[in-house]
Amino acid sequence: MKAELIVCRGVIAVVFAGLLAGGTYAQSQDPTPQQQDIQNDKKDIRADRNADRRDINHDRDQLARDDKKYGDNSAQAQADRKDLRVDRVDRNKDQKDINHDRRDLNKDRVDGNKDQRDINHDKRDLHKDRKDLRHDKRGH
DSSP states (O other), X not given: OHHHHHHHHHXXXXXXXXXXXXXXXXXXXXXHHXXXXXXXXXXXXXXXXXXHHHHXXXXXXXXXXXXXXXXXXXXXXXXXXXXXXXXHHHHHHHHHHHHHHHHHHHHHHHHHXXXXXXXXXXXXXXHHHXXXXXXXXXXX
């Protein structure tokens, strides 16, 4: 009777350990979508911000050249001021998207950290189950 109980416990422990190992392996092999989300969010933030900065800097430089060449109140300088104003408005509108992307990025990081904690917890459980299985095999 004792031997049957030990074998039964051993089989249950092996099955449970196998399930945990499979789950841990699957989780450790699938961080790619989260990493892709994080990279895409970073790329979106940089792209929006850099494009707006380039436009504003270009218009500001053009305005300075036209002010120097044609004078402060020339038609060219006024057109440059208008372009600069439009670019600043676009930048301010894009800032909303940038803030949203940053929130998404932070959420992705939180989710990734939570997943890693779960993986570490599963590894500890698996280690304990293997230890219990070895103990059960010894017949103690």
